[in-house]
Amino acid sequence: MSSADLHDTMIQSASPAGPVIILVQPQLAENIGMTARAMANFGLSELRLVAPKNGWPKKGVREAASGATHVLDGASVHATLAEAIADLHYVLATTARERGQMKRVLAPDAAMRDVVARAGQRTGILFGRERAGLDNDEVSFADAIVTFPVDARFSSLNLAQGVLLMSYEWRRAAGLSVLPFTGEMLSPPATREAMGSLFATLEDSLGSAGFYPPEKRDIIARNMRDMLHRMAMTEQDVRTMRGALRALTLRRPRRNTSGQP
Template sequence: MSESAAARGPVIILVEPQLGENIGMAARAMANFGLAEMRIVNPRDGWPNEKAEAASAGALHVLSAARVFGSVEEAIADLNVVFATTARERGQQKRVFGADGAMAETVAHAAAGAGVGVLFGRERTGLDNDAVALADAIITFPVNPAHASLNLAQAVLLVGYEWFKASGGSLPFSVGERPVPATREAVLSFFDYLEGELDAAGFFMPPEKRSIMVRNLRNIFHRLTMTDQDVRTLRGAVVALVQGRRGGRNLPRKGRAGEEEK
């Protein structure tokens, strides 16, 4: 396996998959996380498979490049490091990794030019012990032990996700630059106005609790880390409520049927 191939991530090796749909969904999961090389060992329904193409959601480049092998030994012959996925302890005294730890090791191996592969077993029974014996280490997943079996494509997706993170993948977008908080002057002016109107409405009852209630109210707004726009919006909302209560001109006019006119 070439260094350029290793840089694309681990080879995904499906051992005797039974359903074309699962192969297609596995290809889709690979494409989601930048994995390019699929190898298939003795697919039950032959290859190529129209159902795999239909289920791939456009990951045809993965399927078109997929290679078919007659045995696991042939499929891993050119690889340097092989992981086997399994939900059961096999008593083979191999190192056991979660997908995150295995993919962290894969990044290091790939950087050194080594070819890494991950074996995935049949949908119903997983890998047999002989296939697991060919691997250097085991990948397993923290799942509910009462329902530990994963769909083939789900298992591929979990490995691909951890590979993408370990190799430097990042979120496609973020909130962006944090806005500048409002000045203390703007915040305190808002507090003064709000507390004055709440006094007029009789909110601070009983009077001896006013100072505690004011502190609690101010801390609610402080936790929001308000911007100047936030302060203006909140102040405008309170003004509208006060004017509405006092019969101000900003009230919506009523139509003949009692509906608000726009």
């Protein structure tokens, strides 16, 4: 096992158990596949389907999953919602509509903090049909409701989008949302000596090109030094800039600024 594989294994073994994603009567194979993809993006893996419209889909689901086949391979199909959640201790129901039921209503971030805090418990999140969502009886199985702070003028979410949002918030709440790269500087900051050498090269090149009005040379030179300092240049930046200046100088004959023929 490589060191990278070992590192990934250690992270997975230390990660809290994620919630089960439960789709109630999903209608489209593509949505099931995209749900699997959304789950895999953020480290969730257990998918359950309740009475999918046409049974387990045979076409389109794996293509839509875009490689998240481990989620699909481990998915289970259940005849009823009660069967699908029988082994769970805590269940959330997602809905965009007021249900008039005496349940806590949580935003996704608060809901996933609650899930993460329930260490040792099996948790699940219910998602309803693409067109109609969950019915009131199905919502009554849940301990709390999760709704999204969407624009009231267009509150409809695609099934996989809803799963993606919840999966993302779970990963954040679980402390696993580490960016895959940082964009940090690979070259150290330029030293004052390197900057001074760049200024000298730049000012000499501009002087040879006749850039400076004689009475404003010092002012312009200071302004350009200030500008380059604001860029917080690295050693590599300075080398690149000096190389560019050398290339321009070598390709251009030096201008005679002495006034002599």
